Amino acid sequence: MSVRRFLQATPQIGANTYVDDMAVVIGNVTIGDDSSVWPFASIRGDIHHITIGERTSIQDGCVLHVTHDSEYHPGGQPLIIGNDVTVGHKVTLHACTISSLCIIGMGSIVLDKAVIESEVILGAGSLVPPGKTLESRYLWVGAPAVKKRPLTEKELAFIRYSATSYVKLKNNYLSQSK
Numbered sequence: 374m375s376v377r378r379f380l381q382a383t384p385q386i387g388a389n390t391y392v393d394d395m396a397v398v399i400g401n402v403t404i405g406d407d408s409s410v411w412p413f414a415s416i417r418g419d420i421h422h423i424t425i426g427e428r429t430s431i432q433d434g435c436v437l438h439v440t441h442d443s444e445y446h447p448g449g450q451p452l453i454i455g456n457d458v459t460v461g462h463k464v465t466l467h468a469c470t471i472s473s474l475c476i477i478g479m480g481s482i483v484l485d486k487a488v489i490e491s492e493v494i495l496g497a498g499s500l501v502p503p504g505k506t507l508e509s510r511y512l513w514v515g516a517p518a519v520k521k522r523p524l525t526e527k528e529l530a531f532i533r534y535s536a537t538s539y540v541k542l543k544n545n546y547l548s549q550s551k
């Protein structure tokens with residue numbers, strides 16, 4: 374079963390959200406409407422909560438996890454992802470915040486307490502260090518990620534297009550599974 378309860382917490386999955394049978398969503402996880410979770414993604418809300426917005430895609434092989442409360446990390450740290458976010462293949466998101474309308478390039482790693490502001494493209498294979506904030510409407514690339522250039526109007530429009538195209542794709546998967 375791909376959506377599993379852990380202790381008292383059962384994942385809350387929004388209307389018309391697609392979770393592939395080969396993905397796993399565990400525990401204190403909330404996913405908004407019209408989002409999608411693709412094969413081999415693991416979203417594990419066992420030691421803190423994970424919140425994912427609407428029309429957001431979590432693509433194949435992604436790993437999403439959180440940090441627990443301890444003397445090293447008082448209060449722990451949840452993982453928050455906004456609306457219309459494209460999280461590319463094999464991305465690792467750990468206890469960070471991804472604002473709405475971002476593209477997280479495939480293979481990237483985003484560490485604890487990092488904040489990616491809205492309308493950012495993070496290049497494939499990037500690493501965002503703990504606690505770093507990536508400024509809105511810029512292209513950020515590399516390990517560690519650096520601010521490369523402002524996004525063009527075409528790229529800003531593409532961010533929405535990317536989210537919308539994944540909504541259409543998951544609708545096809547949902548209609549097939551009825």
Ligand SMILES: CC(C)(COP(=O)(O)OP(=O)(O)OC[C@H]1O[C@@H](n2cnc3c(N)ncnc32)[C@H](O)[C@@H]1OP(=O)(O)O)[C@@H](O)C(=O)NCCC(=O)NCCS
Nearest residue numbers: 459460461462476477478479494495496497498514515521
């Ligand atoms: C970031 C990206 C969009 C940039 O594409 P682009 O328009 O060709 O970028 P630019 O030509 O303006 O590159 C700007 C600079 O960043 C560098 N760069 C681009 N992508 C990079 C990356 N992923 N990692 C490191 N550097 C990168 C370029 O080499 C260039 O460097 P320079 O200034 O030293 O010449 C693209 O490379 C990318 O990584 N896309 C991610 C796609 C993806 O994973 N989508 C997820 C859904 S499937």
